[in-house]
Amino acid sequence: MKCGKTPLSFRGIAWCNLKRRPFRTVCLISLVAVLACVLFGGSAIIGSVVSGTDGLSKRLGADILILPSGYDKTIEGILLRGEPSTFFMEREWAEKIYEVEGVIAASPQLMVASFNASCCSIPAQIIGIEQDTDFIVEPWIRTSLPGRLSDGDIVVGGAVSGKPGGRLNFFGREYRIAAKMENTGTGFDGSIFMDMDSARRAARDRSEMTGDPPPPGGAISSVAVLTDGRFTPNAMADRIYSRFGYGKSGIAVVPAKEIIGNVSGGLRTLAGFVTAFAAVLWLLCVLALSVVFSVMTNERKREFGILRSLGITRKKLASLVVLESAAISAAGGLTGIFLSALLILPFRVYIKTTISMPYMHMPPAQMLAAAAGSLAVSFAAGMLASLCSSARICARETYGVIREGDA
Amino acid sequence: MIIEALCLKKKYFRDENSFMAVDGASLSVGEGEFVCVTGRSGSGKTTLLNMLAGLLPPDSGSVTFEGREYGGMNDDELSELRNTRLGYIMQGPGVLANFTVTQNVILPHVISGREGDPTDRAMSLLEQTGIRGLAAQYPSSLSGGELRRVAVARALLMSPKLLIADEPTGDLDEETTRGIMDLFSSIAKEGTAILMVTHDAETARRCDRRYDMKAGRITSPGAHLG
Numbered sequence: 001m002k003c004g005k006t007p008l009s010f011r012g013i014a015w016c017n018l019k020r021r022p023f024r025t026v027c028l029i030s031l032v033a034v035l036a037c038v039l040f041g042g043s044a045i046i047g048s049v050v051s052g053t054d055g056l057s058k059r060l061g062a063d064i065l066i067l068p069s070g071y072d073k074t075i076e077g078i079l080l081r082g083e084p085s086t087f088f089m090e091r092e093w094a095e096k097i098y099e100v101e102g103v104i105a106a107s108p109q110l111m112v113a114s115f116n117a118s119c120c121s122i123p124a125q126i127i128g129i130e131q132d133t134d135f136i137v138e139p140w141i142r143t144s145l146p147g148r149l150s151d152g153d154i155v156v157g158g159a160v161s162g163k164p165g166g167r168l169n170f171f172g173r174e175y176r177i178a179a180k181m182e183n184t185g186t187g188f189d190g191s192i193f194m195d196m197d198s199a200r201r202a203a204r205d206r207s208e209m210t211g212d213p214p215p216p217g218g219a220i221s222s223v224a225v226l227t228d229g230r231f232t233p234n235a236m237a238d239r240i241y242s243r244f245g246y247g248k249s250g251i252a253v254v255p256a257k258e259i260i261g262n263v264s265g266g267l268r269t270l271a272g273f274v275t276a277f278a279a280v281l282w283l284l285c286v287l288a289l290s291v292v293f294s295v296m297t298n299e300r301k302r303e304f305g306i307l308r309s310l311g312i313t314r315k316k317l318a319s320l321v322v323l324e325s326a327a328i329s330a331a332g333g334l335t336g337i338f339l340s341a342l343l344i345l346p347f348r349v350y351i352k353t354t355i356s357m358p359y360m361h362m363p364p365a366q367m368l369a370a371a372a373g374s375l376a377v378s379f380a381a382g383m384l385a386s387l388c389s390s391a392r393i394c395a396r397e398t399y400g401v402i403r404e405g406d407a
Numbered sequence: 408m409i410i411e412a413l414c415l416k417k418k419y420f421r422d423e424n425s426f427m428a429v430d431g432a433s434l435s436v437g438e439g440e441f442v443c444v445t446g447r448s449g450s451g452k453t454t455l456l457n458m459l460a461g462l463l464p465p466d467s468g469s470v471t472f473e474g475r476e477y478g479g480m481n482d483d484e485l486s487e488l489r490n491t492r493l494g495y496i497m498q499g500p501g502v503l504a505n506f507t508v509t510q511n512v513i514l515p516h517v518i519s520g521r522e523g524d525p526t527d528r529a530m531s532l533l534e535q536t537g538i539r540g541l542a543a544q545y546p547s548s549l550s551g552g553e554l555r556r557v558a559v560a561r562a563l564l565m566s567p568k569l570l571i572a573d574e575p576t577g578d579l580d581e582e583t584t585r586g587i588m589d590l591f592s593s594i595a596k597e598g599t600a601i602l603m604v605t606h607d608a609e610t611a612r613r614c615d616r617r618y619d620m621k622a623g624r625i626t627s628p629g630a631h632l633g
C-alpha cells in the first residue's frame with residue numbers, strides 16, 4: 001500500500017504512521033523479531049530433541065536389555081546416535097533369561113555393522129530379529145509390512161535412502177527392500193532390519209571380508225526383555241545378576257530407562273535453562289518495548305492532540321495506537337520466526353552434532369505449533385507493552401490540550 | 408447564538424502553588440459573527456479555547472454549543488461535535504507530518520467514518536485557501552503561512568458552524584498575516600462564525616466584536632468595533 005494517496009482509511013493512518021517513520025518502525029520490529037527468533041529457535045530445537053527421545057522410549061518397548069558385558073555404551077550409540085557396531089554373545093542367553101522369574105518375554109537381536117566400502121551400499125546398523133519372539137520391532141514393522149520377512153528381505157529405517165522394491169547390497173549380497181518405516185527420531189532411522197538367519201549369514205559374509213573371527217554358531221548380540229512389572233527394572237537387573245553371578249556371567253543387564261534417562265535428564269536441564277532464558281528475555285522485551293512505547297506516546301502528544309481536535313474519540317485514538325503496535329508485533333513475530341527457520345534448517349546437521357543428538361525429529365505439525373506459539377507469545381509481548389500507553393490515552397486529558405510549548 | 412460560555416474557571420498547578428489560568432470568563436459568538444479575543448501571552452487564551460472546544464473540562468462554569476451543554480455530553484458526543492460542527496485551528500504547527508496536504512485536509516472525514524471520497528471538496532478548499540498547487544506535498548516542504556492555510560482548509564472540510572482559531576497569524580509576517588485575515592473575512596462572509604485569538608491589536612481590528620483577556624479574566628465585554 002502506498003502512502004500519500006487519497007482517499008485515506010482509518011487503517012491507512014496507522015499504516016502511513018509506520019511507513020513514514022521507517023527507522024522507528026524497523027527498530028521496534030527488530031526488537032520483537034529477536035524475541036520471536038529466540039522463542040521459536042529454542043522451542044524447535046528442544047521440541048525436536050524431546051520428541052526424538054519420546055520416540056525412542058516408545059519404540060523400545062523393552063524393560064531391560066541384556067548385552068555382552070562392556071557393551072552398554074555401545075548400545076547407547078546404536079539407539080541414540082545411530083553408530084553401527086558388531087558384537088556377539090551366545091544364543092543360550094535368550095532362553096536362560098526367559099527362565100528368570102518375572103520375565104514374560106525375551107527376544108534376541110543380532111547387531112552387524114556394514115561399512116563404507118564397495119561391498120556395501122551404505123554404512124548402517126544391520127539388526128537381525130527373531131520373528132517368532134520379537135516384540136520390539138516386530139509390531140512396528142507390521143504397520144509397514146503385512147507378512148513375514150522372508151530370506152533376503154529387509155525393512156529399512158526412515159532415514160535410509162531407497163524405496164520399497166529397491167535393492168541394497170551388503171557384503172556382496174543383494175537384499176530387497178520390503179518396506180520402509182516412518183522416521184522416529186531414533187537410531188533405528190538409519191538401521192536395516194532382517195530375519196535372524198539372514199543376519200547371521202551377513203555376519204559370516206562380513207567376517208570373511210574383514211578377516212575378523214567368524215561369529216559362533218547361532219550367535220546373538222543382545223536380548224530384549226519384557227517383565228511382568230512385579231519388580232522395577234533395577235530390581236530385575238539385580239535378580240538376573242545374582243542368578244548368573246556378578247562379573248562371572250559376562251553379561252551386562254541394562255534397564256532400558258537408563259539409556260534413555262541419561263539423555264532425557266540432560267535434556268530436562270537444557271529445556272529448563274532455555275525456558276528460563278526465554279522467560280527473562282520475554283520480560284526484558286516487554287519492559288524495553290513499554291519504555292519505547294511510552295516515550296513514543298509522549299513524543300507524539302502533539303500528533304494525538306491534533307487528531308483529538310479534529311474529533312477523534314479517545315477510544316479510536318487508543319485503537320490507532322493498538323493497531324500500530326499490533327502491526328509491529330505481528331511483523332516482528334513473523335520476521336523473527338522466518339529468520340529462525342532460515343537459521344535452523346540449513347544448520348540442522350551442525351546443531352545435531354553440537355548437542356550430540358543426531359536423531360532430532362519434529363513432525364511438521366509440531367513445528368507449526370511451535371511457530372504459532374512463538375508468534376503468539378511475542379505478539380502478546382508487543383501488545384502488552386503498548387497497553388499502558390493506550391490506557392493513558394484513554395484516561396487522561398493531556399492528549400487533547402495543545403499548548404505553545406508542545407511541538 | 409452558536410456558542411455561549413458562562414463563568415468558565417480553570418485552575419492549574421505549578422510546583423506547589425495553584426493559580427487560575429482562566430478565572431470566570433464568559434463570552435458568546437452568534438451566527439456568522441467574526442469575534443476576536445486579545446490578550447497578552449499567558450493570559451489564558453489557549454486554555455479558554457480548549458474549554459470552548461470541549462477538549463478540556465472546566466473546573467466550573469458552562470459551555471453551550473447550539474443549545475447543548477458540554478457538561479451533559481460524553482467523549483463520543485463531544486468528539487462528534489468537534490468533528491462536524493466546530494473547526495479548531497490550534498496554536499503553532501497543527502499539521503501531521505506523515506500525511507500530504509490533501510490527506511491532512513481530509514482527516515476529519517476519515518475520522519468521521521463516513522462514506523464517500525472527500526478529495527474533490529478538499530481540492531476546492533485548497534483552491535479557496537490558495538494552496539491548490541501544494542496538494543501532493545508533505546508538510547516538511549511548506550512555509551508557516553502555507554501550513555496555516557492547510558489547517559484552515561482542514562477546519563472547513565466538514566462545513567462547521569464555528570471556526571475557532573488560536574493565534575493563526577502569531578508567527579507570520581505582515582504580508583502573510585493580511586492574506587490569512589482576508590481569507591477569514593471571506594469565510595465569515597459566507598456564514599461560518601469565527602472565534603479568533605490574537606495578541607495583535609492591529610489584526611483584531613478586522614473582527615466584528617472583540618473581547619480582551621487579562622490574567623484569566625475577560626476585561627472588555629465584547630464590544631462591537633468600528
Ligand SMILES: Nc1ncnc2c1ncn2[C@@H]1O[C@H](COP(=O)(O)OP(=O)(O)O)[C@@H](O)[C@H]1O
Binds near residue numbers: 403404446450454455
Ligand atoms: N497544563 C498546564 N499546566 C500548568 N500550567 C499551564 C498549563 N497550561 C497552561 N498553563 C499556564 O496557564 C497560563 C495560561 O496559559 P495559556 O492558556 O496557554 O495562555 P495564552 O494562550 O494566553 O498564552 C500560562 O501561565 C501557562 O503557563
Ligand SMILES: [Mg+2]
Binds near residue numbers: 404454573
Ligand atoms: Mg496561547
